[in-house]
Amino acid sequence: xxxxxxxxxxxxxxxxxxxxxxxxxxxxxxxxxxxxxxxxxxxxxxxxxxxxxxxxxxxxxxxxxxxxxxxxxxxxxxxxxxxxxxxxxxxxxxxxxxxxxxxxxxxxxxxxxxxxxxxxxxxxxxxxxxxxxxxxxxxxxxxxxxxxxxxxxxxxxxxxxxxxxxxxxxxxxxxxxxxxxxxxxxxxxxxxxxxxxxxxxxxxxxxxxxxxxxxxxxxxxxxxxxxxxxxxxxxxxxxxxxxxxxxxxxxxxxxxxxxxxxxxxxxxxxxxxxxxxxxxxxxxxxxxxxxxxxxxxxxxxxxxxxxxxxxxxxxxxxxxxxxxxxxxxxxxxxxxxxxxxxxxxxxxxxxxxxxxxxxxxxxxxxxxxxxxxxxxxxxxxxxxxxxxxxxxxxxxxxxxxxxxxxxxxxxxxxxxxxxxxx
Amino acid sequence: xxxxxxxxxxxxxxxxxxxxxxxxxxxxxxxxxxxxxxxxxxxxxxxxxxxxxxxxxxxxxxxxxxxxxxxxxxxxxxxxxxxxxxxxxxxxxxxxxxxxxxxxxxxxxxxxxxxxxxxxxxxxxxxxxxxxxxxxxxxxxxxxxxxxxxxxxxxxxxxxxxxxxxxxxxxxxxxxxxxxxxxxxxxxxxxxxxxxxxxxxxxxxxxxxxxxxxxxxxxxxxxxxxxxxxxxxxxxxxxxxxxxxxxxxxxxxxxxxxxxxxxxxxxxxx
Numbered sequence: 001x002x003x004x005x006x007x008x009x010x011x012x013x014x015x016x017x018x019x020x021x022x023x024x025x026x027x028x029x030x031x032x033x034x035x036x037x038x039x040x041x042x043x044x045x046x047x048x049x050x051x052x053x054x055x056x057x058x059x060x061x062x063x064x065x066x067x068x069x070x071x072x073x074x075x076x077x078x079x080x081x082x083x084x085x086x087x088x089x090x091x092x093x094x095x096x097x098x099x100x101x102x103x104x105x106x107x108x109x110x111x112x113x114x115x116x117x118x119x120x121x122x123x124x125x126x127x128x129x130x131x132x133x134x135x136x137x138x139x140x141x142x143x144x145x146x147x148x149x150x151x152x153x154x155x156x157x158x159x160x161x162x163x164x165x166x167x168x169x170x171x172x173x174x175x176x177x178x179x180x181x182x183x184x185x186x187x188x189x190x191x192x193x194x195x196x197x198x199x200x201x202x203x204x205x206x207x208x209x210x211x212x213x214x215x216x217x218x219x220x221x222x223x224x225x226x227x228x229x230x231x232x233x234x235x236x237x238x239x240x241x242x243x244x245x246x247x248x249x250x251x252x253x254x255x256x257x258x259x260x261x262x263x264x265x266x267x268x269x270x271x272x273x274x275x276x277x278x279x280x281x282x283x284x285x286x287x288x289x290x291x292x293x294x295x296x297x298x299x300x301x302x303x304x305x306x307x308x309x310x311x312x313x314x315x316x317x318x319x320x321x322x323x324x325x326x327x328x329x330x331x332x333x334x335x336x337x338x339x340x341x342x343x344x345x346x347x348x349x350x351x352x353x354x355x356x357x358x359x360x361x362x363x364x365x366x367x368x369x370x371x372x373x374x375x376x377x378x379x380x381x382x383x384x385x386x387x388x389x390x391x392x393x394x395x396x397x398x399x400x401x402x403x404x405x406x407x408x409x410x411x412x413x414x415x416x417x418x419x420x421x422x
Numbered sequence: 423x424x425x426x427x428x429x430x431x432x433x434x435x436x437x438x439x440x441x442x443x444x445x446x447x448x449x450x451x452x453x454x455x456x457x458x459x460x461x462x463x464x465x466x467x468x469x470x471x472x473x474x475x476x477x478x479x480x481x482x483x484x485x486x487x488x489x490x491x492x493x494x495x496x497x498x499x500x501x502x503x504x505x506x507x508x509x510x511x512x513x514x515x516x517x518x519x520x521x522x523x524x525x526x527x528x529x530x531x532x533x534x535x536x537x538x539x540x541x542x543x544x545x546x547x548x549x550x551x552x553x554x555x556x557x558x559x560x561x562x563x564x565x566x567x568x569x570x571x572x573x574x575x576x577x578x579x580x581x582x583x584x585x586x587x588x589x590x591x592x593x594x595x596x597x598x599x600x601x602x603x604x605x606x607x608x609x610x611x612x613x614x615x616x617x618x619x620x621x622x623x624x625x626x627x628x629x630x631x632x633x634x635x636x637x638x639x640x641x642x643x644x645x646x647x648x649x650x651x652x653x654x655x656x657x658x659x660x661x662x663x664x665x666x667x668x669x670x671x672x673x674x675x676x677x678x679x680x681x682x683x684x685x686x687x688x689x690x691x692x
Contacts, residue, residue, distance in 0.1 A: 171579060174594035266659030269595060286580060289662040298582040 002403065003137060005092040006065040006084060007047075007054030010106045013083035021073060021080075023048040028123055031072060036129045038068050043134040045124035047099070049116050051106055056096060058133040060403050062088075093137065094325045100145040101317055102154070107301060108314050109154040114145050136335075137328070144324045151320060154313040161296070162193040164303045165273050166200050169241055172271050172292060176201040179240040184208050184232065184252065186218060187245025190275050194243055198222065206239060208232050210246065237261040241271045244280035251282040258285040273299070337393040340406060343415045344389065348382045389413075427471035428492060428530045434464030435495075435526055438519030445516055458512065461519065465499040468526070472496055490552055492529035495522040497560040505564065505601055511593040514601075517567045547623045554616030555641075559676055561609025562648070566673040568602030569666035576662055599661050602669070606655070610648060617645055637679050644675035 008018055023031045023046060035044040035055060040063035047054045057063045065086070066077040077084060087095045098104045100117045121138045124130040130138065148154060166176075173179055181202050183194050186209055194205060205224035208231075209215035215226040227235050232252065236242055237260070244252060253272065261270060269290040274281040279295050286293035294302075356378060366374075389409055396405045409415070437460035475489060502518045505511065575592045592598065624638070651668045654660035660668075 168579070170594060171575075172595045174596040174600075267661055268659060289576070289664070292579050294582065301582060 002059050002062050003056070003089055003092040003133070004059065004063055004065055005054060005056045005087045005095055006069070007052060008080070008083050008085070009052035009054075009104065012085055013080075017080065017083050018051070018053060020075065021048075021053040021069075022050075023053065028120075029127055032124050032127050032129045034072050035068055038063055038065070038071075040064060043124075043130050043132065045120055045130050045134060045138075047117060047120040049113070052099070052104075054099070056092065056134065058137070090325060090329050093328055094321065096137065096141050097144045097321045097324055097328075098318075100141040101148040101321060102145070103148075103314060103317055103321065110300070114142070117145075118142065133332075140324070140328055144321060147324070148317045148320050152313045152316045154317050161189060161275065161299045161303060162196040164299050165193045165243075165294075166196050168273075168292070168294065168299075168302065169197060169271055170200070172269055173240060176203075178203045180204040180206065180238060182206045182208070182236055182239030182242045183218070183224075184236075184242065184244045184280070185210075185246030185248075185276065186214050187275055190243045190245035190273075191218075193273060193275070194222070197241065202241070206235065208235075233257055233260075237264045237270075239270070240268070241273065242281075243273045243275065245275040246280055247276070248280055249278060252280040253285060254282040255284040255288065258288050258291050262288060262290055275299075333394060336402070337406065340410060340415060341390055341393060344386060344409070344413055347413060347415065348386060352378045352382055424471040424474035425530060427467045427474065428526065431464040431468035431471060432523070432526045432530050434460045434467065435499075435519060435523040437461065438464070438515060439523040442516045442519040457515070458506075461499065461515070462503070465496065465503065468492070468496045468499065488529045488531070490556065491525045493553070494556045494559060495525035495529065497556055498522045498525075498563065501560050501564055501605075509593060509597055509601060511597070513571060513592055514564060514567055517563075517570075521563070547619060551616055551619040551623060554612045554619060556616075558609045558613030558616055559680070561605045561612065562644075562669075562673060562676055564605040565602045565609065565651075566669045568598050568605065569669040572598045572602060572662060573666050602665070603655065603661075606648075606652060606669075610652060613645060613648060617641060640675050640679035644672050644679060647672035647675060 008021055010018070013021075028046060028048065031046050032044060035041060035046060035057065038044075038057075040059045040061050041057045042059050044055065044057040044063075047056070055065055055068065057065065069075065069077045069080070069084075095104070096117075100114055102109050102111065102113045105113050117138075121130060125135070169176055169179070176197065179202050181194055181197050181204070183190055183205065186207075198205065205219075205222050206227050207215040207218045207222070207224055208227045208229050209218070210229050212226065212228055215229075218224070219226040236253070236257070242253070246252065258270075262268075267290050269292065272281045272285065272291070272293040274293060274295045277296060281293050281295070283293060283295065285291050356374065359374075392405060393409055396402045399405075437457060441454070441457040472492060475492075498518050499522050502514055502522075505514055571592055572595065575595050575598055578590065578592070579595065593601075620638075620641075624635075647668055651660075651665065651672060654668070655665065
């Protein structure tokens with residue numbers, strides 16, 4: 001089975017090129033149908049997001065994906081040579097694993113891509129364009145993505161968000177000693193961030209919550225102080241860092257609040273970490289000198305960009321993907337050649353038995369020892385004769401001419417009939 | 423001999439200059455490791471040169487202007503090291519090294535300029551006046567550059583993306599702010615006393631008409647902006663953009679005051 005992948009992504013091609021190749025959701029079924037009509041293509045799917053356009057196919061003899069680009073987009077693929085990447089077999093498997101695991105994303109670890117791959121797969125499957133080998137490949141890709149997500153912290157925004165919050169706070173305030181944190185709301189992620197800030201030296205922590213009870217509980221747990229929610233705007237300027245994570249549907253802090261805080265703080269900078277969705281802090285406030293407002297997206301962008309932690313996790317994820325590619329390649333190898341090997345062995349065994357039966361009459365009475373010797377000898381001959389074809393079959397699976405070798409073996413040993421024909 | 427030491431210092435400052443240029447042009451400066459020892463050694467040799475000049479006697483030779491340039495360069499380097507050891511940042515070097523290098527180039531050039539300051543003025547007062555003003559200048563320069571770094575760091579933080587290179591390795595915003603502010607507070611008394619000392623000399627020599635000298639007018643303007651800077655800082659905690667504009671204005675006045683009349687007063691005859 002040949003896997004082939006051709007595509008462009010945010011690294012290989014600028015937006016203008018990606019736009020030209022992008023396939024909208026409504027055009028997708030049509031594109032998939034065109035793809036599977038290409039000569040040689042047995043199965044195919046199309047992944048088109050704002051960061052990438054990729055075509056993935058499986059075939060016996062290899063398929064002409066560049067031909068598809070010429071036909072479908074009406075552009076010469078040669079003109080796009082510097083932007084297009086093409087992967088075959090193992091490389092294609094690795095690529096689709098990396099894409100699904102969000103290792104190939106612009107923001108490594110971002111969670112949307114897996115959903116997008118799943119959707120592309122579902123559409124192709126619905127059209128019958130994906131049914132056997134690609135089905136196996138994609139199911140595996142989703143399993144790998146899940147494994148990467150659970151075994152590494154690459155997608156865990158709570159880990160990275162809190163470390164980025166600390167990192168940014170230190171970039172603004174230098175040392176966090178004697179700084180005050182104000183935690184508004186009681187989100188899990190905000191709590192983690194607060195804990196992290198405390199561990200890095202933040203001296204004082206205030207809590208405010210619509211349910212004052214909760215604020216009191218937190219204040220007790222952290223050794224901080226609870227402030228009634230109604231006094232939020234009168235007290236917020238006491239904090240250097242404000243962490244918001246309430247479910248409020250509108251902004252709790254607007255630009256004019258920011259202006260007032262700055263005046264009361266005599267222009268000392270304030271850092272707003274807004275972990276809530278919808279946002280609690282008006283992004284307009286960020287325009288004020290000395291106000292730094294980071295929402296969850298900003299934090300994640302920073303996290304993806306520079307966090308050493310993230311890099312380490314990505315390395316671990318790459319290792320997982322590599323191991324999975326290895327496993328998948330092995331599995332594909334065996335999947336493809338196992339029936340052939342089995343029928344080969346079966347056929348030889350049949351011949352051997354027939355020959356033994358034929359010669360038994362001529363030999364007359366023989367001792368069990370002699371019988372065993374004959375058995376062993378014939379077996380030995382067959383095993384020795386079959387050794388090379390079998391190992392060649394096994395090892396050729398990853399090579400481009402695998403299908404040819406496979407076919408030749410089947411023809412030479414006449415395996416194309418009966419139940420061995422899959 | 424002092425000139426020789428000065429030129430040794432100059433070549434060592436050259437390493438600093440190279441470091442500054444490479445840092446600004448992105449990429450990881452390979453010079454980072456040798457930069458500090460080089461400019462440190464340069465500063466030591468520079469000090470030796472200044473002391474030897476001083477021991478040459480009361481005469482301000484070879485040229486008083488060159489002496490002043492040399493002293494200013496030395497003070498900038500000394501400031502750099504104070505800041506470096508206190509705040510563990512070499513970022514100001516990007517501005518200080520080229521500045522110190524240039525000043526030292528001028529200072530170590532063969533002197534062809536008039537060597538005497540305003541004739542007839544007591545050398546001791548002149549030296550006190552110039553020395554104080556130069557300390558003030560160095561502090562002002564640091565404060566000005568700190569406010570630029572503040573703006574850059576603020577922009578980095580507001581851009582919400584980490585860029586690589588030199589500008590992403592700046593000290594924390596609060597640290598930059600502190601450097602700028604402390605330099606301001608430190609430099610102000612020197613500047614004030616320096617101007618007073620200068621006024622005493624000029625008053626004694628020329629009477630009240632000394633006021634008409636453009637250099638003096640500029641110096642006074644600079645001093646006023648300096649004071650506004652401090653006042654807005656104390657009263658309203660001005661920092662960031664507004665403080666940077668003021669600091670830039672004060673600095674421009676300082677540079678003009680320095681360069682007007684080739685570094686010397688040209689008093690209008692009474």
